[in-house]
Amino acid sequence: MSTHFRIPVVDRFPSQVTSLAHIANANKTVKEKLIPRQLEMFKRIVFERFEDVDMVFNNQIIHHMLLREVKRTRADSISFSVGGNIVTFSNDDFLSMTGLWRSPMRVDRYEQSSYELAIKYFVNRVTKDTLHLRLLEEKYKELEFENDGDAVKITLV
Known part of the structure; x- marks a missing residue:
């Protein structure tokens, strides 16, 4: 075989x-x-x-x-x-x-909100299909998060 x-x-x-x-x-x-x-x-x-x-x-x-x-x-x-x-x-x-x-929890992905954080924190540098890791690495240290949940989600990426 x-x-x-x-x-x-x-x-x-x-x-x-x-x-x-x-x-x-x-x-x-x-x-x-x-x-x-x-x-x-x-x-x-x-x-x-x-x-x-x-x-x-x-x-x-x-x-x-x-x-x-x-x-x-x-x-x-x-x-x-x-x-x-x-x-x-x-x-x-x-x-x-x-x-x-x-x-223990099911994680659902909602297509309509899948780019919500990218748009919120990288508004002029992201398109619907692209967020380059290099950009995230460069800007991560400078980000001012609106809430703890956003901070953890972006840190996970």
Whole structure:
């Protein structure tokens, strides 16, 4: 049985991913920006475990793994071809390995308000389809949030 990659080998092209996410730097910026009440709110979200992580996220490894992703029929899992073997991780496996957990609440996305914060805080620099991460990184420290909820939501991004 042949392996059917999600991105066929013939559709791949040589590239180099050069972006590194310095989680420690981001954590330092967040701790400097948020007031104690906002920081407590931020700590209650699912990514709280990453708050004190001091590492560099390696995009090259993730890129390579995603090129090895194979087509599977289960919607609640992701599979990779590693060393000729198919390795499958379910949502629960991923949560267990990362130390994350399922949210007890359902999170709904309302299309009409999906750009509300971008427009509110980046009014002249955002279009409906684009908000560049570089812009967010540059302006984050200067933002004056209207409320704690906005502060936590934009910090999460």
